[in-house]
Amino acid sequence: MTRKTYGILLINLGTPDAPTPKGIRAFLKPFLSDRRIIDLNRFYWLPALHGFILPRRPHKIRHLYENIWTKDGSPLALIAQAQAKALQEQLDQTGQSTIVKEAMVIGNPNITDLLDDFLAQGVDHLILLPLFPQYSSTTTATGLDAFTRYFAKKKGIPPFDFIHSYHDHPAYIQALADSIHLAEDETLLFSFHGIPQRYADEGDYYPKHCQRTAELVAQKLGLADDQWLLSYQSRFGREVWLKPYTDETMAALPAQGIDKLAVICPGFAADCLETLEEINITNRRTFLEAGGKNFRYIPALNAQADHIALLAQLVRRYF
Numbered sequence: 001m002t003r004k005t006y007g008i009l010l011i012n013l014g015t016p017d018a019p020t021p022k023g024i025r026a027f028l029k030p031f032l033s034d035r036r037i038i039d040l041n042r043f044y045w046l047p048a049l050h051g052f053i054l055p056r057r058p059h060k061i062r063h064l065y066e067n068i069w070t071k072d073g074s075p076l077a078l079i080a081q082a083q084a085k086a087l088q089e090q091l092d093q094t095g096q097s098t099i100v101k102e103a104m105v106i107g108n109p110n111i112t113d114l115l116d117d118f119l120a121q122g123v124d125h126l127i128l129l130p131l132f133p134q135y136s137s138t139t140t141a142t143g144l145d146a147f148t149r150y151f152a153k154k155k156g157i158p159p160f161d162f163i164h165s166y167h168d169h170p171a172y173i174q175a176l177a178d179s180i181h182l183a184e185d186e187t188l189l190f191s192f193h194g195i196p197q198r199y200a201d202e203g204d205y206y207p208k209h210c211q212r213t214a215e216l217v218a219q220k221l222g223l224a225d226d227q228w229l230l231s232y233q234s235r236f237g238r239e240v241w242l243k244p245y246t247d248e249t250m251a252a253l254p255a256q257g258i259d260k261l262a263v264i265c266p267g268f269a270a271d272c273l274e275t276l277e278e279i280n281i282t283n284r285r286t287f288l289e290a291g292g293k294n295f296r297y298i299p300a301l302n303a304q305a306d307h308i309a310l311l312a313q314l315v316r317r318y319f
Helices: 021-033 040-067 077-093 111-120 140-151 170-178 197-201 208-219 246-253 275-290 305-314
Strands: 005-014 097-106 125-130 160-162 187-195 228-233 260-264 296-300
Touching: 005 077, 005 111, 005 140, 005 305, 021 040, 021 097, 021 275, 040 246, 040 275, 077 097, 077 260, 077 305, 097 111, 111 140, 111 170, 125 140, 125 305, 140 160, 170 208, 170 305, 187 208, 187 246, 197 208, 208 228, 228 246, 228 275, 246 275, 275 296
Parallel strands: 005 097, 005 125, 125 160, 187 228, 187 260, 260 296
Antiparallel strands: none
16 A cells, blocks of 8 residues: 655744845735735725835844844744754654644745646645644634645645644643743733734634643643733734733833843744744843843743654644
8 A cells, every 4th residue: 555645844933044134025025915814904904004014024124134134044044954954854753654844934945936846746645734833813724824825726735634722731831831930029011913903803713722821821821810921022003912912011020129020922933023032132131121120931842852742732633
């Protein structure tokens, strides 16, 4: 009997190819044009995007990317590559025929090109793993949209499985808990990427997934209710987003007697702009300038062994 070959895509939204206005603009244009991410009326949104945001924002945020860029490129791209390599090595030990690739919905390596490669190599079965533990229409569904667009005009669609979320998977919770080592009198803040509150009101259950993840990790660590907090970061525009906001929380905590803070961002499977810059540089400064004494960022799970073991568990159930 011929052995099946599984093509596995570890999906991220993407990252600029370079920390330059041109590179950032090339990323932001499709990103902010996606209806899943910005669902405002196109008649009003697109002129604002092309007339004001795209000409100006890349210059405004260029220094943020420069703060975290490495000599080898984007941290997210490099970590995604390491994750795919490590997962491939682990699955090779099972004897199952697999091809594991990191894929970006926007940017490179692009999901479209990788699907082309998989079909050319005669992959028998596709497994899509969006690296977003908590489902959101703005992230997980965007990856699924890219996949379905690719096959919209093709006659033959290989069998495929789509991993919806893993916000409460025991191995994920354990890996997060094992990465946290609180010092005496240190408070733990779970900071998740935000979405507009309206999206949750319309049915996106992302905040429920975030709350559940934080509760399970706190339980695993044996934390009392006053030892941990949850907030949402990265809001954009004037619309109300999920609250409390991370930046406002950071500024307020020292006055509440919380001056030792450890921050973890469980929604990010790999460190990126939102963790390395927004949390570990900008919000660190906000907290310390407000009177905080000690700030510590806990890195994402990235390509560490227990994270790769979790990813292997998630995909192997479909072999």
